[in-house]
Amino acid sequence: MAGLLDGPRAKGAFLMRCVLDPPWSLRIEDRAPLCLTALVRGHAWVVPDDGDAVRLGPGDIVINRGPDPYTVTDRPGTPPQAVIHPGGHCTTLSGVSLAEAMHLGIRGWGNNPNGESMMLVGTYQLDGEVSQRLLRALPAVLVLPADAWESPLVGMLADEIGKAEPGQEVVLDRLLDLLVISALRTWFARHGSAAPAWYRAYDDPVVGPALHLLHHNPAHPWTVAELATATGVSRAALARRFAEQVGEPPMAFLTGWRLALAADLLAEPEATLEAVARRVGYGSAFALSAAFKRVRGISPKEHRARLVAS
Numbered sequence: 001m002a003g004l005l006d007g008p009r010a011k012g013a014f015l016m017r018c019v020l021d022p023p024w025s026l027r028i029e030d031r032a033p034l035c036l037t038a039l040v041r042g043h044a045w046v047v048p049d050d051g052d053a054v055r056l057g058p059g060d061i062v063i064n065r066g067p068d069p070y071t072v073t074d075r076p077g078t079p080p081q082a083v084i085h086p087g088g089h090c091t092t093l094s095g096v097s098l099a100e101a102m103h104l105g106i107r108g109w110g111n112n113p114n115g116e117s118m119m120l121v122g123t124y125q126l127d128g129e130v131s132q133r134l135l136r137a138l139p140a141v142l143v144l145p146a147d148a149w150e151s152p153l154v155g156m157l158a159d160e161i162g163k164a165e166p167g168q169e170v171v172l173d174r175l176l177d178l179l180v181i182s183a184l185r186t187w188f189a190r191h192g193s194a195a196p197a198w199y200r201a202y203d204d205p206v207v208g209p210a211l212h213l214l215h216h217n218p219a220h221p222w223t224v225a226e227l228a229t230a231t232g233v234s235r236a237a238l239a240r241r242f243a244e245q246v247g248e249p250p251m252a253f254l255t256g257w258r259l260a261l262a263a264d265l266l267a268e269p270e271a272t273l274e275a276v277a278r279r280v281g282y283g284s285a286f287a288l289s290a291a292f293k294r295v296r297g298i299s300p301k302e303h304r305a306r307l308v309a310s
Contacts, residue, residue, distance in 0.1 A: 014088040014123040015172050017161050019110035022117075025073035027080040028064070030088065034124040034135060035064045036180055037072065038154045042117025047071040048141050059146025059154070061183050065138045074117065088123065106162050120157055122176040132260075134184070137196045142187055149186040153179040198253065201245035206231050210242060210250065218258050219281040224250050254281075259295055262288060266304045273300055 014032075020042075028035070037046075039056045046062050047053040048070045056062055064070060071080060082098055084090050090098045090109070102109050157175045160168070188195040201207045210227045213220075227250055228238040242250045258280040265276045277288035292300050 013173050013176050014121075014125060015107055015157075015161055015176065016088065016121045017104075017108050017158070018117075018119045018121060019104060019108065019113055019115040020074070020117050020119075021112040021115040022074040023078045023081075024111060024117075025071060025078040025080045025082075027069065027071050027083045027093075029069045030084050030086045030123065031067035031069075032086075032123045032125060033066045033132075034180070035066065036122045036176070036183065037062050037064070038120045038157070038179070040118040040120060040154070040158055042115075043074075044117055044119060045073050045076055046141060046143075047073060047076055051141060054141060054143050056143070057146065061144040061154070061179075063138065063142040063144075063180070063183060063187075065135055065140055065142070068140060070141070072119075087125070106164050108162060120154065120161060122157075122179070124176075134196060134199065137194060137199070138184075139194075142184075144183050144187055148190060149182070151179075151182055153182060197245065197247045201242075204241070204245050206233055206238065207242050207245045210238065211246070211253075214250070214254050214257060218254065218261060219279060221281065222251075222254060255291065255295065258282070259292055262292065262300065263296075263303060266300055267307050276300070 014030075018026075037044075037056075038061045039058055041058050043058075044056045045053050046056065046064070048064075049068060053076045054062065073080075080093060082090055082102070083093060090102065092098060102111065104110050104113050153175065157172070157179060160171055160175060165171075188199065198211060202211055209231050213227060213230060214222065224239055225235050228235040231238060233241070239249060242253070246253055248256075262276050262280045262282075265271050265279060266273075273285040273288065277283070277285050280288070282288040282291065289300055292298070292303070296303070298306075
């Protein structure tokens with residue numbers, strides 16, 4: 001799971017407790033890269049534009065991978081009454097704001113404070129290169145039933161989401177990160193073949209430790225020989241096994257990982273190219289720029305400009 005959210009993790013994520021009485025139906029058009037919904041009580045249906053509707057009961061979790069729109073409703077067929085836009089802005093179908101009409105206190109939203117159904121919703125606003133290495137492997141709608149895992153995290157998030165303590169956004173961001181990572185780890189354990197090759201390779205007694213070293217210390221000047229020594233096999237054995245398990249040689253994997261990290265770090269306005277290069281294992285800004293352009297087809301400067309424009 002080392003690749004998930006190691007770049008721009010949740011920061012000021014959109015978090016909300018929805019409490020609703022039927023009939024209700026929400027059209028989700030926020031184009032967020034990832035949204036987690038945990039049903040606390042009642043029931044709900046998630047209806048993608050393409051695909052089968054999924055029913056949720058208490059304790060179930062659904063993760064929607066954006067940016068495609070979908071509907072969350074008390075039952076399929078209920079006409080949408082509200083549209084969720086980017087940034088969590090909510091309106092009627094005709095564009096009238098519902099921020100005041102549906103306000104239920106701190107991070108609370110709905111049509112009845114004691115409504116039949118309660119959901120916790122956490123939406124990631126940032127779409128990072130690092131996160132995408134794992135998220136690309138997910139289906140558009142991922143459901144984790146309540147009986148698939150035991151975790152106190154949903155209860156903790158429910159307790160914290162309505163508080164206004166100092167530093168509360170940071171607490172909520174980290175709880176959301178933990179909940180997403182825990183849910184995905186459980187889902188991949190149940191659907192192992194759906195996981196990326198490098199994720200599955202973490203279970204390999206040789207390749208797993210090598211991946212751990214590369215993921216957690218990309219700035220080190222790694223060589224295949226050094227990785228082989230660290231994992232207790234020959235250079236040839238490591239290179240062969242790594243390619244078989246991951247789908248590419250160790251140094252090619254490291255290059256992709258370093259450049260994914262660099263792409264995310266470039267989103268930080270204060271980060272200089274020289275500083276980013278050092279953090280991801282390149283000796284100079286020139287060396288990083290050359291690798292970035294060779295692999296990605298654009299320069300770091302052009303990549304940063306696109307991030308600013310988006």
